[in-house]
Amino acid sequence: MALFEAQHLHKRFGDRVVLEEINLSFEAGQLSGIMGPNGAGKTTCFNVLTGRYKPDRGKVLFDGQDITGMTPRAIARKGISRSFQIMNLFDDFSVIENVLIAVPQVRDRGFNMTRRVAADVAAMDKAAVVLEQVGLQDKAYENAGSLPYGDRRALEIGVALATEPRLLFLDEPTSGLGIDATARLSELILELKHAYTIVIIEHDMKFLFGLADNIAVIHWGQVITRGTPDELRANKWVQSSNLGKLA
Amino acid sequence: MSVPFLEVDNLRKEYSRGLINKRITFSLEANFSIEEPAIVGMMGPNGSGKTTLFELITGSNLPSSGRVMVMGQNIHDVRYDERDRLAIHYHQSYQVRSFHRTRPKFMMQPADCEYPMVHLFDEPQFNTQDGYIGFMLDFFRKLRGEGRLVFVCLHPNEPFHLNIMREVCERYIFVRDGSLTLADDFDKLVELEPVRDYLGRLVDVA
Numbered sequence: 001m002a003l004f005e006a007q008h009l010h011k012r013f014g015d016r017v018v019l020e021e022i023n024l025s026f027e028a029g030q031l032s033g034i035m036g037p038n039g040a041g042k043t044t045c046f047n048v049l050t051g052r053y054k055p056d057r058g059k060v061l062f063d064g065q066d067i068t069g070m071t072p073r074a075i076a077r078k079g080i081s082r083s084f085q086i087m088n089l090f091d092d093f094s095v096i097e098n099v100l101i102a103v104p105q106v107r108d109r110g111f112n113m114t115r116r117v118a119a120d121v122a123a124m125d126k127a128a129v130v131l132e133q134v135g136l137q138d139k140a141y142e143n144a145g146s147l148p149y150g151d152r153r154a155l156e157i158g159v160a161l162a163t164e165p166r167l168l169f170l171d172e173p174t175s176g177l178g179i180d181a182t183a184r185l186s187e188l189i190l191e192l193k194h195a196y197t198i199v200i201i202e203h204d205m206k207f208l209f210g211l212a213d214n215i216a217v218i219h220w221g222q223v224i225t226r227g228t229p230d231e232l233r234a235n236k237w238v239q240s241s242n243l244g245k246l247a
Numbered sequence: 248m249s250v251p252f253l254e255v256d257n258l259r260k261e262y263s264r265g266l267i268n269k270r271i272t273f274s275l276e277a278n279f280s281i282e283e284p285a286i287v288g289m290m291g292p293n294g295s296g297k298t299t300l301f302e303l304i305t306g307s308n309l310p311s312s313g314r315v316m317v318m319g320q321n322i323h324d325v326r327y328d329e330r331d332r333l334a335i336h337y338h339q340s341y342q343v344r345s346f347h348r349t350r351p352k353f354m355m356q357p358a359d360c361e362y363p364m365v366h367l368f369d370e371p372q373f374n375t376q377d378g379y380i381g382f383m384l385d386f387f388r389k390l391r392g393e394g395r396l397v398f399v400c401l402h403p404n405e406p407f408h409l410n411i412m413r414e415v416c417e418r419y420i421f422v423r424d425g426s427l428t429l430a431d432d433f434d435k436l437v438e439l440e441p442v443r444d445y446l447g448r449l450v451d452v453a
Contacts, residue, residue: 015307015327015328017331017335020335020362021362036379037372037377037379205377205378217379217382219379219382219383219386220337220368222386224382224383224385224386224389225382225385225386225389232382235378235381235382235385236381237375237378237379237380237381237382237384238378238381240375241375241376241377241378241380242376242377242378
């Protein structure tokens with residue numbers, strides 16, 4: 001059974017249908033992609049999967065349990081972590097503090113600046129491991145606000161990993177990144193692949209083709225096709241596009 | 248039983264200006280029916296009435312006279328929030344048209360479908376750069392394969408637009424100045440004088 005499943009999702013805003021008959025399933029240990037042009041409904045879909053919006057019809061299942069309509073907070077507590085297209089970091093705090101806040105034992109007793117979190121050896125160790133995973137070990141005590149954009153993205157993923165997620169959702173991780181930063185991000189995600197169950201929402205086809213085990217293409221609020229990167233790449237229009245020339 | 252997918256029955260839509268001295272600024276007339284699943288290509292200049300026709304088919308615009316039957320149901324008698332279970336209009340703009348609500352819900356019919364039977368794609372953005380075209384065309388074919396009716400509306404301005412239409416569509420409708428001409432295949436379509444006139448050199452290149 002898939003770790004995460006969406007069945008027959010339907011969502012409308014007023015008179016407009018934004019999601020129509022969405023069926024998705026993400027297997028444990030796999031990297032799944034959701035791809036589509038701008039305005040196709042990817043982020044709305046993501047928001048329904050992670051509890052931000054309630055679908056008008058359909059179900060979302062995590063580990064066999066129906067989580068439809070649960071609050072984002074309750075869903076996060078079940079072990080589903082998400083990053084945002086727009087960065088959410090505490091700029092005035094150091095890199096390691098940003099990660100510490102998300103470590104479960106710190107989070108559970110409530111974060112308090114008057115207490116010295118740094119004295120908690122177990123939490124510090126955990127944060128150090130995470131920083132190493134995302135390649136930021138040398139910048140642990142820099143201010144998050146001073147990091148270049150690519151590092152901020154990596155830190156954001158680090159914050160998500162610190163929560164020890166069973167499923168990690170990444171929303172448009174390449175947005176705002178240049179070619180070099182995108183390539184570094186791609187390497188970072190390859191390192192995490194198979195150690196985590198990851199779902200990436202992305203409009204950059206090339207990026208996903210290099211990473212994902214399988215991809216669902218969303219357009220007009222529907223899954224218009226799905227397959228492995230090789231299957232999708234075989235399409236003659238993909239072949240004749242810029243992407244085909246690059247790949 | 249064989250109910251036609253779509254019956255556009257003596258449909259007429261007029262837009263006029265002036266209260267006392269009414270002048271008709273635009274009128275659209277259509278009368279055709281489609282009996283079975285198909286992918287229908289619709290072409291015509293901007294402002295010729297393509298989108299208006301789509302709006303009339305989905306019931307988001309009211310006809311001046313005539314009617315539209317989708318799967319045997321008069322679309323304008325179906326509940327506003329269920330009309331897109333019969334016919335759905337995909338358009339690029341985020342402009343949302345609100346329905347002309349003239350009757351309370353209990354006086355209207357529910358839709359007989361869960362997932363729309365008629366899909367109207369209004370100027371899908373075909374861009375050869377990113378490779379999404381192929382997935383869009385596959386989706387049109389998938390809907391058609393499931394026994395649905397698909398309209399693809401385009402104002403071609405590149406030779407590959409015509410190639411797409413020829414590749415994916417089985418029959419065609421040409422719209423100009425609010426009137427429709429139907430063609431059974433691509434060759435017959437481009438033989439039509441007004442179509443040649445409209446497409447110009449694109450026909451020879453494609």
